[in-house]
Amino acid sequence: EDQVTQSPEALRLQEGESSSLNCSYTVSGLRGLFWYRQDPGKGPEFLFTLYSAGEEKEKERLKATLTKKESFLHITAPKPEDSATYLCAVQIISNFGNEKLTFGTGTRLTIIP
């Protein structure tokens, strides 16, 4: 069965304290891996797409990397506004023969001023 596991479930960091979030996956035929950010009371907001092992994408203080079995979201010198839940999703082929996204349950990140 296709699985996406994110760790840790929650992470509290001091402002400026860098860290990494993990997304490990067990899927057959990965087509792509997505990172989203979700603020309380809002829907997820797209951050990155990664398609092949070794690929990296950066945006401000965030950098996403991909290996054959997991992805990391590195947060460098975070600020309080980076506090959110970060969701990882993998793109697989559904029983209909079409692509669908399978999401992890997310990492709730809190940055303390």
Next chain:
Amino acid sequence: KAGVTQTPRYLIKTRGQQVTLSCSPISGHRSVSWYQQTPGQGLQFLFEYFSETQRNKGNFPGRFSGRQFSNSRSEMNVSTLELGDSALYLCASSLYPGTSEKLFFGSGTQLSVL
């Protein structure tokens, strides 16, 4: 450019009732997907519509159904509500079907079943 709009924002129903949720995609987007989000299960895919046709479906019972109109607006319906249907229902739109295009999510409808 207006984002994805979902109505209503909050909804309270009792077991056995049915509910209809509405989603207006970003102008020009023709693909609409629906997801259920709960604290324990995370986001789970319900179905995807493109050009008024359901092109993809998740593993939910037949009580969950949807449709898309010619203006790309979409509705989802849940009949015979159960307590476990309490969740945040999210709609997402994209230009084209399939998830190689990034999704734009609405803020969701929070459904509480009592």
